[in-house]
Amino acid sequence: MIRLAYYNVENLDLKKGYELVPDKRKEKIDFYRFDKDKKLSCGAYLLLQKELNEEDIINPEFEIGKYGKAYISNYEDIYFNISHSGKIVCCAISDREVGVDVEYNDPEIDLTIAKNYFYNSEYENIMKSSLPSNEFFKYWVLKESYMKYTGLGFNLDLNSFEIIIDKEIKLKNDKNNIKFNLFDLGEYKLASAGHFKTKNIKKYRQLY
Numbered sequence: 423m424i425r426l427a428y429y430n431v432e433n434l435d436l437k438k439g440y441e442l443v444p445d446k447r448k449e450k451i452d453f454y455r456f457d458k459d460k461k462l463s464c465g466a467y468l469l470l471q472k473e474l475n476e477e478d479i480i481n482p483e484f485e486i487g488k489y490g491k492a493y494i495s496n497y498e499d500i501y502f503n504i505s506h507s508g509k510i511v512c513c514a515i516s517d518r519e520v521g522v523d524v525e526y527n528d529p530e531i532d533l534t535i536a537k538n539y540f541y542n543s544e545y546e547n548i549m550k551s552s553l554p555s556n557e558f559f560k561y562w563v564l565k566e567s568y569m570k571y572t573g574l575g576f577n578l579d580l581n582s583f584e585i586i587i588d589k590e591i592k593l594k595n596d597k598n599n600i601k602f603n604l605f606d607l608g609e610y611k612l613a614s615a616g617h618f619k620t621k622n623i624k625k626y627r628q629l630y
Contacts, residue, residue, distance in 0.1 A: 424520065424618040426603065427473055428512040429626040431458075431465040439464045442630055443471075458509075466504045466511040468629040473515050474502070491573045503570050503614075510610050520616035521571030523563045527609055529555045536561070539580040547587070561585055563613035564602055568593065571600070571615040 436457060440448060443464060451463045474482060483496045494500055502515045503522045514522035536545045536558055544561050551557035564585045569578045584594040591602040601619045605612045612623070 423517045424603075424614065424616055424620050425473055425476070425515040425624070426512070426522070426605075426612075426614055426620065426622070427469060427624040427626060428510055428524065428607065428612065429465055429469050429629060430509050431461040431506075431511060432509050433627060434461050434465050434468075434629070436461055436464060438630060439468055443467050462506045462511055465629065466506050466513070469511050469513045469626065470502060470504055472626065472629055473513050474500075477515060487573055489574050489577050491570065491575065505566075505570075505612075507610065510607065510612075512612055514614045514616070516616050516618060518617045519571055519573075520614060521567045521569065522612070522614045523566040523570060524607070524610055524612040525559050525563050525566075527556060527559045527611055531555050531558055533558060540565075541581055541584040544585060559611040560587060560604060560613075563611045564591060564604060564615070567602070567613040567615040568600065 440451060447467045451460050454460045454463060479497055479500055482494045484492055485495045486492055499517050501518060501520050503520050504513045505523045507524045508526040510524050512522055512524045514520045533548065533554055536548050540561060548554050548557045548561065565580055569575055572578055586592050586594055591604060593600050600615055601617055603614045603620055605623050
């Protein structure tokens with residue numbers, strides 16, 4: 423099972439949303455100086471809460487793993503991951519390990535990032551594309567979703583594994599049968615890595 427959802431925090435009433443999150447999350451929201459960052463923090467939690475409610479997950483107890491990935495300690499068979507970029511927050515929930523990433527598709531991105539940190543074949547495919555920045559962010563969200571899936575995050579080097587984008591997206595020399603999902607959300611790219619394929623992603627217009 424996998425559930426994917428996203429939300430544009432431009433639609434979030436921060437004052438109302440703030441009252442709906444627990445005190446620990448309020449402390450995190452208060453840490454940020456700008457409303458745009460407060461909205462991302464608040465919206466990410468509300469989206470996760472919404473999706474967990476859909477799975478009848480009540481009073482989840484959140485813990486942080488060795489490399490910073492959050493997990494629910496009182497529900498052994500529920501895994502989640504969240505991400506945000508620009509105005510978008512997203513969430514993935516599964517009954518097996520999962521990672522998700524969303525990124526703003528910046529047309530001005532410095533493509534030397536891919537040259538210096540991606541696999542050579544990935545960089546070559548990006549530069550051969552008619553829209554290199556668009557292709558770059560496909561690889562970026564796929565790679566980061568996998569890094570988050572492993573729980574290592576950026577402790578796993580970007581050039582230590584190769585993503586192949588073909589009729590089916592896969593990890594080269596994959597021994598764990600990882601399934602990738604990739605979505606184009608207009609100005610944003612979103613990807614998940616885990617053990618389930620899906621064509622479905624839910625867009626929330628309100629979270630309360």
